[in-house]
Amino acid sequence: MVAKRTATDGAARPGGSATHGYQHRKPGYLASKDDHLKRLRRIEGQVRGLQRLVENDTYCIDVLTQVSAATKALEAFAIGLLDEHLSHCVAEALSRGGAEADEKVREASAAIARLVRS
Amino acid sequence: MVAKRTATDGAARPGGSATHGYQHRKPGYLASKDDHLKRLRRIEGQVRGLQRLVENDTYCIDVLTQVSAATKALEAFAIGLLDEHLSHCVAEALSRGGAEADEKVREASAAIARLVRS
Amino acid sequence: MVAKRTATDGAARPGGSATHGYQHRKPGYLASKDDHLKRLRRIEGQVRGLQRLVENDTYCIDVLTQVSAATKALEAFAIGLLDEHLSHCVAEALSRGGAEADEKVREASAAIARLVRS
Amino acid sequence: MVAKRTATDGAARPGGSATHGYQHRKPGYLASKDDHLKRLRRIEGQVRGLQRLVENDTYCIDVLTQVSAATKALEAFAIGLLDEHLSHCVAEALSRGGAEADEKVREASAAIARLVRS
Numbered sequence: 001m002v003a004k005r006t007a008t009d010g011a012a013r014p015g016g017s018a019t020h021g022y023q024h025r026k027p028g029y030l031a032s033k034d035d036h037l038k039r040l041r042r043i044e045g046q047v048r049g050l051q052r053l054v055e056n057d058t059y060c061i062d063v064l065t066q067v068s069a070a071t072k073a074l075e076a077f078a079i080g081l082l083d084e085h086l087s088h089c090v091a092e093a094l095s096r097g098g099a100e101a102d103e104k105v106r107e108a109s110a111a112i113a114r115l116v117r118s
Numbered sequence: 119m120v121a122k123r124t125a126t127d128g129a130a131r132p133g134g135s136a137t138h139g140y141q142h143r144k145p146g147y148l149a150s151k152d153d154h155l156k157r158l159r160r161i162e163g164q165v166r167g168l169q170r171l172v173e174n175d176t177y178c179i180d181v182l183t184q185v186s187a188a189t190k191a192l193e194a195f196a197i198g199l200l201d202e203h204l205s206h207c208v209a210e211a212l213s214r215g216g217a218e219a220d221e222k223v224r225e226a227s228a229a230i231a232r233l234v235r236s
Numbered sequence: 237m238v239a240k241r242t243a244t245d246g247a248a249r250p251g252g253s254a255t256h257g258y259q260h261r262k263p264g265y266l267a268s269k270d271d272h273l274k275r276l277r278r279i280e281g282q283v284r285g286l287q288r289l290v291e292n293d294t295y296c297i298d299v300l301t302q303v304s305a306a307t308k309a310l311e312a313f314a315i316g317l318l319d320e321h322l323s324h325c326v327a328e329a330l331s332r333g334g335a336e337a338d339e340k341v342r343e344a345s346a347a348i349a350r351l352v353r354s
Numbered sequence: 355m356v357a358k359r360t361a362t363d364g365a366a367r368p369g370g371s372a373t374h375g376y377q378h379r380k381p382g383y384l385a386s387k388d389d390h391l392k393r394l395r396r397i398e399g400q401v402r403g404l405q406r407l408v409e410n411d412t413y414c415i416d417v418l419t420q421v422s423a424a425t426k427a428l429e430a431f432a433i434g435l436l437d438e439h440l441s442h443c444v445a446e447a448l449s450r451g452g453a454e455a456d457e458k459v460r461e462a463s464a465a466i467a468r469l470v471r472s
Contacts, residue, residue: 027296036290044283051276060263060321064347067314068354071307075234075354078303083227085296090204091223094212101209109201111300115234116193117471118304118311145414158405165398172390178381178439182465185432186472189425193472196421203414229418235353236422236429311470319463322444327459330448341445345437351470352429 028088029081039077046070078115082108146206147199157195164188196233200226264324265317275313282306314351318344382442383435393431400424432469436462 029036047070053063086108093104147154165188171181204226211222265272283306289299322344329340383390401424407417440462447458 027293027299029290029296029299030293033290033293037287040283040287040290044280044287047276047280047283051273051280054265054269054272054276057263057266057269060265060317060325061343061347063263063265064314064317064321065350067310067317068347068350071310071314071351071354074303074307074310078300078307079227079231079234081296081300081303082230083223085300086204086208086227087220087223089296090208091212091219094209095215097213102205105201105205105209107297108204109197111297111304112200112230112233113197114301114304115230115307116197118307145411145417147408147414147417148411151408151411154408155405158401158408162398162401162405165394165401169391169394169398172383172387172394175381175384175387178383178435178443179461179465181381181383182432182435182439183468185428185435186465186468189428189432189469189472192421192425192428196418196425199414199418199421203418207414225415229415229422232419232422233425236425315463315467315470318466319459322440322463323456323459326440326444327448327455330445331451333449337445338441341437341441344440345433348436348466348469349433351466352433 028084028086028090032080032084036077036081039073039080043070043073043077046073075115082111082115085111146202146204146208150198150202154195154199157191157198161188161191161195164191193233200229200233203229264320264322264326268316268320272313272317275309275316279306279309279313282309311351318347318351321347382438382440382444386434386438390431390435393427393434397424397427397431400427429469436465436469439465 046066050063050066050070053066090104090108094101164184168181168184168188171184208222208226212219282302286299286302286306289302326340326344329337400420404417404420404424407420444458444462447455
């Protein structure tokens with residue numbers, strides 16, 4: 001969903017400027033912040049679980065299986081975040097156009113490249 | 119299956135329509151098509167090089183090193199393509215807004231997810 | 237380093253059997269257990285840091301950068317664990333040979349495949 | 355650089371030697387060489403298919419889908435090769451033990467790390 005942004009967004013930050021809008025104050029994931037936090041707490045639990053496995057001398061392969069699960073969970077979190085970033089922050093910048101739009105696309109592409117390579 | 123989209127796609131819908139624009143007839147990578155083709159020919163050469171290595175009974179580890187290089191080259195190609203897709207096709211759709219904009223973002227996110235997971 | 241294993245390994249566990257050796261009681265990462273735990277606690281800290289970023293409405297791209305860092309750290313942990321698994325558990329099984337050796341290689345390959353794909 | 359190893363490598367050391375065995379003359383994938391070559395030719399076909407897609411101005415997302423497929427195929431090839439390397443070259447070296455065994459494990463771990471990161 002492409003988010004709606006109101007004219008009062010700027011007013012919330014005194015001295016704010018029209019050209020440095022929304023995405024500098026509110027991230028694109030605001031609507032699903034609770035879901036993200038829940039997800040991250042689950043991942044934190046997975047990493048703590050890994051510590052317990054190592055403390056208990058669990059067999060290497062079983063530890064590795066849990067590492068793969070935690071890595072996948074982090075990736076899924078990143079993909080969700082990126083999706084919201086595109087549909088809010090990037091969409092917003094593109095609808096305004098100009099140099100900021102180009103910058104937002106460049107920035108998103110760089111983040112995608114880091115994800116693909118990590 | 120890859121959908122066919124011909125240069126006459128626009129003509130097929132007499133008068134075309136403002137809401138079914140640009141990205142249905144021309145891909146976002148048009149301006150750098152030659153670079154992409156050059157890149158892909160180089161990757162084809164890498165894959166043929168892998169065949170020669172295997173034919174010549176090259177040591178496994180040396181083959182694997184070249185596989186990593188080819189994989190990285192494919193990823194770099196994908197990242198470049200995605201960047202252009204965002205800055206052209208998705209940007210176009212977002213500037214027009216509406217359901218098509220949402221659809222384009224969803225589609226791009228799904229492609230990113232496939233890349234991150236591949 | 238490929239660990240040396242003595243004939244008395246079995247004797248250390250009364251009732252131990254020759255066919256269910258070393259790797260069923262002690263994981264390959266035993267010597268560097270403290271390093272692994274330190275590493276995992278640092279990753280846990282990174283994941284908690286991600287929660288703080290989301291709670292503070294940090295800009296999406298900055299969150300994504302930290303996700304990539306945490307993912308890379310998890311991968312590095314996995315690679316270290318796998319290295320020790322190969323040089324201890326798999327090495328041990330291979331030096332004994334037989335069906336267990338084949339099974340250990342199959343198991344390691346499957347773990348590597350999961351890592352490459354995650 | 356990929357080291358050259360020719361079919362005459364063996365002949366160069368008449369009678370071979372116990373300490374420089376199997377894996378210095380023949381790669382671990384010898385038994386399934388034809389399967390590997392078939393696989394690589396299929397991947398070459400996929401990369402040529404990508405060129406056709408770009409030449410025909412195929413929609414970006416459809417090109418990206420095929421890139422993900424080619425990347426996955428390369429990864430699957432690498433995983434297969436690595437599995438054979440472990441069960442032949444590394445297994446051989448480990449059964450002989452000594453410095454060469456350590457070196458083989460180190461080398462395999464480095465190749466795995468490159469794969470996981472690519």
